[in-house]
Amino acid sequence: MFTKLVASRLLVRKAALALDQNAKDTVTLCAMAKLFATDTCFDICNQALQMHGGYGYIKSTSVQQYMRDCRVHQILEEINGNVEAKLLLHELMTDYNKFVLPVQSVNHIVNVSLGLKLSQLSDIDERNQIMTTNVWLEHEWADYKLTWDPSQYGGIEVVEIPSSDIWVPDVVLYNNADGTYEVNTITKAHVHWNGTIKWNPPVIYKSYCAINIQYYPFDEQKCTLKFGTWSHNGNLVALNHKSGQIVADIGVDLTDYYPSIEWDILSATAVRHVVLYDCCKDDPYYDVTFTIVIRRKPLFYMVNLVIPCVNIAFLTILVFCLPSDCGEKLTLSISIFVALQVFYLLLIDLIPPTSLTISLLGTYLLFTLVLVNASIFITIITLNIHWRHPNTHHMPNWVKRWFFQIIPPFIFMSKPHIANAILQTEEDQGKEGLENSDNNLTRLNNYIKTISIDKYPPIIQQAIKDIRYISETQREAQKDDLEREGWRFIALVIDRCFLIIFIILTITGSFIILLSAPSIRDKSDPIERFYSRHYNSQLS
Incomplete structure (x- = not known):
């Protein structure tokens, strides 16, 4: 034990002397001294604790405190870490300038490969037209200053260095929507022995995405993520897709993608562009644009928006089934109109306020609104005719x-029993009265109208006048009742006509408007079904 203690002291003193003299092997000696001294001291204290037995753990003995102190020094500052790795990092970072491009000559350029690994499509804010994605931005480039021979450092081929300590390309998202354009996440980059650096920081991006609401809620959206270097042009940094292709059909890595509950991904392509801006036409700027085409899953909107709207449209038909004298015909029409306005208010909160186009659901609601307004107008006219x-x-x-005569057969209505009486003119009614003179009441009425009352006593004359008045009143009352029944039948015919018209318009309009969205006929499978390993697990 004493021999090990003396050896540790000598090694520590030698490392301290080298540090004072700024010797070349200072780092190596210091690492060796820390490793040997801490391990040796811990072994000595452990043996001393064993000699004391159970009393060694009691606070009254000092050996338990020595053992704690030695164990702490083994942990602090990576004393027992990989000496070769520590030495390698020290030599790599000595005189390293992270603000200088990693090229050996001004004529050389840095080739940066860029890839996008989509983890989650968090949100599509239609109202603010913002897409939120959780991605891993994959960088790869070569730095000639970070190379070494693995055989000289214990076979180490890869080391991890914080991205804040080395040069990294200033790749930014051009169409960012929250003000954070660059990658602020400080993660470690994997540096290989030949100078190849791979850096995959996780980032949550909020990007601008132009929302096309023409076929909402059966819509497809095309959103882009445009990445490029902000400070360096193409003569200094060449940005390429990691596949090496100018156009990549599968440009986004969906291996670890968690499928969205609202959207399906139909395609995820990548295109590398070379752009000459007006400010600097001699310097090309490279960018890699990832285009994601997504399709909305319409089940939620079908249950909560589309089906209630279709239900309201078909309720309009029932207005013409109610009889005009029930008193609730106009009330039903106005109630349907109010319910439709409530759905309009709900739709306004869901879709972006744009004046470029009307959404498919908005078009259908507008169509239903026209039908409801027409039903209210027709109902008022029908009630006016009925009464x-x-x-x-x-x-x-x-x-x-x-x-x-003409309309009833075409709307599946039989000719009413009062039709013949109403269709007769007054002359025809007079002739019919003469022809039916065998009827006692008719003959009495005709006789009273034709006789002269001057030859009768005053009492008889007054009686004849009263009989004439009663007969004329009854005849006029029968005629009025007949004409009122005629107006009611006309109102019934109008209701039946518009019942058929509204059935045809509602069914035809619903099919034409709702089935006009291309995504309804598109039965293609989402690509995450083939590339994401989390697709089946989430469905189960």
């Missing part, structure tokens, strides 16, 4: 002919 009175409205002959 018409002969004293205020006269029924023209063309109305009688159209609504009692």
Whole structure:
């Protein structure tokens, strides 16, 4: 034990002397001294504790404190770490300038390969037109200053260096929507012995995405992520996709993608562009644009928006099934109109406020609104016709002919029993009265109208006048009742006509508008089904 203690002291003193003299092997000697001294001291204290037995753990003995102190020194400052790795990092970072491009000559350029690994499509904010994604931005480039011979450093081929300590390309997201353009996450980069550096920081991006609401909620959106170097042009840093292709059909890595509950990914391509800006036409700027085409999963919107809207549209038809004298015909129309306005308010909160186009659901609601307004207008007219009175409205002959003879067979209605009586003119009614003179009441009425009352006593004359008045009143009452029944039948014919018209319009309009979205006929499978290893696990 004493021999080990003396040897440790000598090695520590030798390392201290080398440090004072700024010797070349200072780092090596210091690392060796820390490693040997801490391990030796811990072994000595451990043996001393064993000699004391159970009393060695009691606080009254000093050996337990020595053992704690030695164990702490083994942990602090990586004393027992890899000496070769520590020496390698020290030599790599000596005189390293992270602000200088890692090229050996000004004529050389840095080739940076860029890839995108999509982890999650967090959110699509249609109202603010922002796409939130959780990605790993994959960088790869070569730095000639960070090379070494693995055989001289214990076979170490890869070391991890914080990205803040080395040169990294200033790749930014051009279409960023939250003000953070560059990668602020400080993670370690994997540096290989031949100078190849791989750096894959995790980033949450909020990017601008132009939302096309024409077919909402059966819509497809095309969102892009445009990456490029901000400070260096193409003559200094050449940015390429990691596949080496100018156009990559599968440009986004979806291996660790967690499928979204609202969107399906139909394609994820990558294109490398070379752009000459007006400010500096002699210097090309490279960018890699990732384009993600997504399709909305419409089940939620079908249940909560589309089906209620279709239900409201078909409720409009029921207005024409109610009889006009029930008193609730107009109330039902107005109730449907109010319910439709509530859905309009709900839709306004969901879709972005744009004046470029009207969404498919908005078009259908507008179509339903026109039908509801038309039903209210027609209902008012029908009620007006239903309650018409002969004293205020006269029924023209063309109305009688159209609504009692021509229209009923086409709308599956039989000819009413009052049709013949209404279709007769006054002359025809007079002739029919003469022909039916065998009827006692008719003969009495005709006789009373034709006799002269001057030859009768005053009492008889008054009786004849009263009989004439009663007969005329009954005849006029029968005629008024007949015409009122005619107006009611006309209102019924109008209801039946518009019932058929609204059924045709509602069914045809619903199919034409709702089935006009291309995504309804698109049965292609999402690509995450083939590339994501989390797809089946999430479904289960």
